[in-house]
Amino acid sequence: MSAQQATLPQAEHPQDALLRTERIPHIWCAGCGIGIAFGSLMSAITKSEIPRDDFAVVSGIGCTGRLAGYIHLDSFHTTHGRAIAFATGLKLARPQGKVIVASGDGDLLAIGGNHFIHAARRNMDMTVICVNNFNYGMTGGQLAPSTPYGAKTTTTPQGSPDEPFNFCSLAASCGATYVARWTALHIRRLTTAIAEALNKKGFSFVEVIAPCPTAFGRRNKIRRSLDLLKLYYDNSVVKNHIAPGEATIDFDNNLVVGKFVDVERPTFLDHYAAINRGEVEAWPATGVDASAAGKRKAG
Amino acid sequence: MAGQAVLTGTHFINGDEACAEGALAAGCRFFAGYPITPATEVAERMSQRLPGVGGVFIQMEDEIASMAAILGGSWGGVKSMTSTSGPGFSLMMENIGLGLCTETPCVICNVQRAGPSTGLPTLVGQGDMMQARWGSHGVYEIIAIAPSSPQEMFDFTIKAFNLSEQFRLPVLIMADEVVGHMNERVVIPEADQVQLVERSKPSEGPDTYLPFQPGPDGVAPMATSGEGYYMHITGLTHDEKGYPVMEVWAQEEMTQRLVDKIQGNLDQILDFEAIHLEDAEVAVMAYGISARSARGAVLALRQAGFKVGLLKLNVVWPFPEDYVRELSRRVKAIVVPEINLGQMVLEVERLAQGRCQVKLVPHPGGGIITPARIMEAVKASLEETS
Amino acid sequence: MKFWREPLDVDQIKVTQGVVTVLEERCKGCEFCISYCSRGVLVMSQKFNRKGYHFPEVIEPKLCVNCHFCEVICPEFAIFSQEAPEAANPGASAGQGD
Numbered sequence: 026m027s028a029q030q031a032t033l034p035q036a037e038h039p040q041d042a043l044l045r046t047e048r049i050p051h052i053w054c055a056g057c058g059i060g061i062a063f064g065s066l067m068s069a070i071t072k073s074e075i076p077r078d079d080f081a082v083v084s085g086i087g088c089t090g091r092l093a094g095y096i097h098l099d100s101f102h103t104t105h106g107r108a109i110a111f112a113t114g115l116k117l118a119r120p121q122g123k124v125i126v127a128s129g130d131g132d133l134l135a136i137g138g139n140h141f142i143h144a145a146r147r148n149m150d151m152t153v154i155c156v157n158n159f160n161y162g163m164t165g166g167q168l169a170p171s172t173p174y175g176a177k178t179t180t181t182p183q184g185s186p187d188e189p190f191n192f193c194s195l196a197a198s199c200g201a202t203y204v205a206r207w208t209a210l211h212i213r214r215l216t217t218a219i220a221e222a223l224n225k226k227g228f229s230f231v232e233v234i235a236p237c238p239t240a241f242g243r244r245n246k247i248r249r250s251l252d253l254l255k256l257y258y259d260n261s262v263v264k265n266h267i268a269p270g271e272a273t274i275d276f277d278n279n280l281v282v283g284k285f286v287d288v289e290r291p292t293f294l295d296h297y298a299a300i301n302r303g304e305v306e307a308w309p310a311t312g313v314d315a316s317a318a319g320k321r322k323a324g
Numbered sequence: 325m326a327g328q329a330v331l332t333g334t335h336f337i338n339g340d341e342a343c344a345e346g347a348l349a350a351g352c353r354f355f356a357g358y359p360i361t362p363a364t365e366v367a368e369r370m371s372q373r374l375p376g377v378g379g380v381f382i383q384m385e386d387e388i389a390s391m392a393a394i395l396g397g398s399w400g401g402v403k404s405m406t407s408t409s410g411p412g413f414s415l416m417m418e419n420i421g422l423g424l425c426t427e428t429p430c431v432i433c434n435v436q437r438a439g440p441s442t443g444l445p446t447l448v449g450q451g452d453m454m455q456a457r458w459g460s461h462g463v464y465e466i467i468a469i470a471p472s473s474p475q476e477m478f479d480f481t482i483k484a485f486n487l488s489e490q491f492r493l494p495v496l497i498m499a500d501e502v503v504g505h506m507n508e509r510v511v512i513p514e515a516d517q518v519q520l521v522e523r524s525k526p527s528e529g530p531d532t533y534l535p536f537q538p539g540p541d542g543v544a545p546m547a548t549s550g551e552g553y554y555m556h557i558t559g560l561t562h563d564e565k566g567y568p569v570m571e572v573w574a575q576e577e578m579t580q581r582l583v584d585k586i587q588g589n590l591d592q593i594l595d596f597e598a599i600h601l602e603d604a605e606v607a608v609m610a611y612g613i614s615a616r617s618a619r620g621a622v623l624a625l626r627q628a629g630f631k632v633g634l635l636k637l638n639v640v641w642p643f644p645e646d647y648v649r650e651l652s653r654r655v656k657a658i659v660v661p662e663i664n665l666g667q668m669v670l671e672v673e674r675l676a677q678g679r680c681q682v683k684l685v686p687h688p689g690g691g692i693i694t695p696a697r698i699m700e701a702v703k704a705s706l707e708e709t710s
Numbered sequence: 711m712k713f714w715r716e717p718l719d720v721d722q723i724k725v726t727q728g729v730v731t732v733l734e735e736r737c738k739g740c741e742f743c744i745s746y747c748s749r750g751v752l753v754m755s756q757k758f759n760r761k762g763y764h765f766p767e768v769i770e771p772k773l774c775v776n777c778h779f780c781e782v783i784c785p786e787f788a789i790f791s792q793e794a795p796e797a798a799n800p801g802a803s804a805g806q807g808d
Contacts (some may be wrong), residue, residue: 033731033792033794036731038781038790039781048567051786055738060785063785078551081550083396093558094558098554100554100555100557102557102558104392104419107422110389110390111392111396112396113356114356114394114395114396115397115400117356117397118353119400119402119548119549140385143385143389213782250742251742297375301376
C-alpha cells in the first residue's frame with residue numbers, strides 16, 4: 026500500500042478545501058447525520074459556478090448551528106432562531122452575495138419559525154438547509170416541532186403528545202420557490218437538490234432527514250446510527266412533484282422524499298426595485314368606481 | 325426617485341424625522357424595523373427616503389428580526405440601523421448582545437415611552453436607561469447617547485453612527501417620546517460639513533488577518549462579507565481569530581477587550597455639557613427631554629441669584645464617572661430629574677459616596693418634569709444643605 | 711464483478727480501480743463506510759485512534775471501484791477514495807478480483 030500511496034495525487038480529503046481543517050474533528054457525535062448533510066452542501070458549493078468569495082453561511086444555535094464554524098467561507102454563527110433574519114440583512118446589504126442558512130429543526134421552526142415563514146413569503150433570495158433530526162440534540166434531546174407523535178424525548182418521557190410540523194409543506198405554502206426533502210442516505214440526490222437550490226433565485230429549502238443516535242435514537246431504543254439511517258431510508262418513498270401537503274413523514278413506508286416545488290417567482294429585491302422605479306400599478310389595479318359607492322346593499 | 329442623502333437646509337420636522345435624516349446624512353443605507361409608537365416616524369421616513377439614495381428599507385416581522393437583520397446588513401458592509409420603543413427594545417436585547425460580542429457597528433434608536441409592558445404607548449418615559457446599560461445578558465460595555473431636541477436627534481444620530489463605526493459596537497440613541505414627536509427647527513448642514521467616521525478595514529491579507537485582534541486603539545479592523553477573508557463570526561466566546569474557545573482565559577480576554585475599547589477611549593467617547601457649574605453650589609444632572617426642563621430651571625434660578633449649574637449628559641453610557649466624582653466634591657447637592665423612579669441617579673449616588681446630597685426628581689412616566697419642580701428641588705437642596 | 715451474461719466486450723471494459731485513504735484521527739467509528747461499501751473493501755480495525763474510536767481499515771484493496779460512496783457518507787471527512795495510478799493498477803479490468 027505504501028508504495029502505491031506515494032504515487033497518489035492526493036493526500037488530503039477532497040472536502041478539506043472548504044473545511045476549517047484546524048477545527049476538525051468537529052463536535053458532532055459519532056454517527057450524527059449533520060456531517061453527511063454538511064458534506065453534501067460542500068459538494069454542491071464546489072460544483073456550483075458561484076465565486077467562492079460570494080458565499081456566506083449563516084447559522085443559528087444548536088448542533089447544526091455549529092456548521093458555520095467548520096466551513097471555510099464567510100460564516101456567521103448567530104443567535105437561536107435568528108439565522109434567517111440575520112441572513113436577510115446580509116443579503117439586502119450585499120445582493121450579489123449567495124446566502125446559505127444552515128439550521129436544525131428546532132432552531133429553524135420553533136424559535137425561528139416566524140422568520141422562516143416571512144422570509145419564504147417575501148421570497149428572500151437565500152438557500153435554507155434544515156437538518157431535521159427530530160429533536161434538540163445540543164441540549165440533550167428535547168421535544169422539537171418535528172418530533173414524531175409518540176416519540177420519547179427528555180421532555181416528553183412518556184412520548185410526545187405534540188403533532189409535528191411538515192416543514193416542506195409549510196415552506197411551500199408560504200411561497201418558497203424550491204422545496205425538497207431527502208434522507209441523509211440519499212446522498213447523491215441530496216447533493217443534487219442542494220445544488221439546484223443554490224442555483225435557484227428566491228427562497229429555496231432543502232430538508233435533510235438525519236440520524237441523531239445520541240439524543241433521539243437512544244431514547245427511542247434505536248441506539249445505532251446505522252439503524253436510524255436505515256429506518257429513514259427504508260421507509261422512504263420518492264414522490265417528486267407530489268403536493269407538498271401530502272409529503273408526509275410517516276415511518277410506516279410513507280416517508281415521502283423528493284423535489285416538491287421548483288417554480289419561478291420574483292424575489293423581494295425584484296419587487297422592491299420595480300416598485301421604487303414606479304413600474305408597479307397602484308393597488309387596486311382595477312381602481313374604484315366612486316359613483317357605485319353605497320349603491321349595493323349590505324348583506 | 326433619486327434623492328439627496330444630506331437634506332441641506334432649514335427644516336421644521338419632528339425628532340423622529342430628524343433622526344432618520346441624521347442617519348441618511350451619516351451614510352446609513354439599510355434600515356430594518358417594525359412599527360411601534362412613538363418611533364414609527366423614523367421607519368416611515370426611512371422607507372420613503374432610502375430607495376432614492378440607493379438604500380434598502382425592510383419592515384421585518386418583529387423587532388427581534390429587525391435587530392438581527394441590521395447586524396447582517398452591517399457585515400454586508402452597509403451602515404445599518406433600526407428604531408423602536410420599550411417593548412421592541414426588550415425584544416432586541418439578545419441580538420444587541422450578539423452585536424456587542426461580534427463587535428458589529430450599528431445604531432438602535434429607542435424613542436422611550438412609559439412602561440413597564442405596553443405602558444403608555446403615546447406618552448413619554450425615560451425608564452429604559454438601566455436596560456440600555458445592562459439589558460442584554462453578560463459582561464460588556466455599551467455606548468448610549470441621549471438627544472434633547474430634534475436638532476440633537478439629527479446631530480446625535482450622526483454621532484451614534486460615528487461612534488459605532490469607530491468602536492465597532494451597537495450604539496443606542498436613548499431618545500424619548502417628547503423629543504421624538506416635537507416639531508422644531510432642524511438645520512441640516514452642507515454634505516461636506518458632515519464629519520463622518522468609517523470603520524477601519526484590514527490592511528492584511530486573509531492569511532494573517534485576525535478579525536478580533538485589536539489595533540493600537542483597542543479596536544480590531546473589520547472585514548466585510550464577500551472580500552475573501554472567510555472569517556468566522558460567532559456569539560460564542562471566541563479568540564482573536566473568531567473561533568469559539570470554551571475556556572475561562574478566552575472569556576477573560578474577550579470581555580476585557582470589549583470593556584477596554586470603551587474604557588480606554590473615554591476621552592473620545594464621553595460627551596457632556598457643563599453649564600454654570602464653575603461656582604455652582606447645586607448641580608442639576610439631566611439628559612434627554614428632562615435636560616430641556618433642567619436648562620430652563622437652571623437659567624431661571626441663576627437669574628434669581630442662585631448658584632446652580634447644569635450637567636447635561638449627551639453620552640449617558642459610559643457614564644462620566646470622574647467628572648461626577650469630582651463634581652460631588654465641590655457642590656452641596658446634585659439634583660437628578662428623570663422620567664423614571666430613579667435610574668441614572670443611582671450612578672450619581674455611587675460616585676458621590678455621600679460627599680454631597682443626591683436628590684432625585686422622579687416622574688413615573690406619561691409627562692415631562694416641569695422646570696418648576698426642578699427649581700423647587702434645587703431650592704430644597706440648598707436649604708437642606710446650608 | 712458478476713454478470714448474468716458476460717458482455718461481449720468484457721475484455722475491453724476497464725473498471726476503475728480505487729484507492730481508499732482513511733484519516734484515522736478524524737474517525738469516530740460510526741461504521742457507515744463499512745456498512746455501505748458495496749464491494750466489502752473495509753472492516754473495522756481492532757486498533758484505536760487517539761480519541762479512543764475504532765476506525766475502518768482496508769482489507770480488500772483490489773475490490774475498490776472508486777465509487778466515492780464511503781467518502782460522501784462519512785460524516786467526519788475521514789475517508790476518501792481516488793483513482794489508482796495506472797502503474798499501480800496493471801491489468802485491472804472487469805471480471806478480475808472476484
